[in-house]
Amino acid sequence: MTVDAVTPDTGVAVRATGLTLRYGRTTALDGVSLTFGTGVTGLLGPNGAGKTTLLRIVATAISPDAGQLTVLGHDPRTGPGRLAVRRRLGYLPQDPGFHTGFTVFEFVDYVAILKELDRRRERHAEVRRVVAAVGLDGQRRTRIRALSGGMRQRVALAAALVGDPALLILDEPTVGLDPEQRMRFRELFAELGDGRTVLLSTHQTEDVMSLCREVVVIDHGAVRFTGSPADLAALADGRVWTSAGREPDALASWRTGTGLYRHVGDPPPGAELLAPTIEDGYLTLVDLAGAQGGNR
Structure with missing residues (x-):
């Protein structure tokens, strides 16, 4: 499937201007302005810097206190805009939740139903595709409670890939993976970045160097750097x-x-x-x- 990851008039998938969000007296984001186009962009920063907050705003999970945001040509502050974004969004949060009594296939199928894949035969084919893409074809009938942490992370990624999203948001996707698994995921992420927008938050600087066209460093809720990994x-x-x-x-x-x-x-x-x-x-x-x- 060919995905349209950017708005044709600007070539920009995500445009954020002056995003600000506070939790009580803590400023999580302070006037963040960024644009993201196709390819893989890496987000780096210390713990608590604001990376996850930014990704959750782009993923329509939370709303900023101030600022403007356009995602895939839509305004996620409106009901129709949020729905339009979510239909074309794949999101792997830092702490994905699971129904541990489900098998791998059942859980990803459940997510596919939530993503409005209504035709059973086509939906099941899509579930098999994404489960195989993350290397879990042999565990399709295994209950999630029986999986290791690394395997659960792969299940979460499979769920994010359902429906071939135009925008893919990955918050610490290689946590709990061994070196071989991380290498395989790098291959997959590199392929996913061809023709779509991938936002990748990670503490693995080698992932950024290997995968990312651009890197953004966030610290104390503000953007400190944008440029290529070589520039950093x-x-x-x-x-x-x-x-x-x-x-x-x-x-x-x-x-x-x-x-x-x-x-x-x-x-x-x-x-x-x-x-x-x-x-x-x-x-x-x-x-x-x-x-x-x-x-x-």
């Missing part, structure tokens, strides 16, 4: 070095498998510099934001 890594140019001992004044310092230490921060004169990674750039960016007092 470049923020640490000249700030990564190696030595035989620990550097107490470094932003981060750890001993590698070679026995030498890798440092991120302000190198001493004559230091042996290393090529920065996306993780180095992220650490540098968050440190600079912290040095500014988390100003929004």
Whole structure:
């Protein structure tokens, strides 16, 4: 099936302007403005930075206190707009809920019914397709209560994929997966990003480097960076070095498998510099934001 993931007039699937949301005295989002088009975009940020809040707003699970939002050409603040978005949305939340007495097939079929796939034969074919896509074809008749955490995560992803959504929102989708499973999911996410919009929140910087066309860093409810993974890594140019001992004044310092230490921060004169990674750039960016007092 070919999905129309962007509005034809702008090429933008999601447009957020000035999104603000507060929980009591805590500001979860503070004037966030972003646009997302086709391909995979990664969201990085510390715990509590506002990533999940942003994804829940885009997924129409909650509404902002202020700001404008257009998703797939619709305004999710209206009833008809929310319904139109949800019909073309796949959402894997950070903590997916399950009816653990259901089998894998029954649970995904239940989600397919909620997504208005009314014709039984076509619906069951779609359920089999997405269950196979996440590598659970052999567990279709297994009850969810008997599955491992990683397998449950795959069930949740299968449910998100039902109906070939134009917009796919994945909040920490590789939590609980072993390295081989993460690699297989990367292959799947890369394929899913072809012709649709995928928003991927993760703490796995290697996933971002491998998959994402663009990366957004959110901290203290504000956007600190938007650009390519290579651009994020470049923020640490000249700030990564190696030595035989620990550097107490470094932003981060750890001993590698070679026995030498890798440092991120302000190198001493004559230091042996290393090529920065996306993780180095992220650490540098968050440190600079912290040095500014988390100003929004």
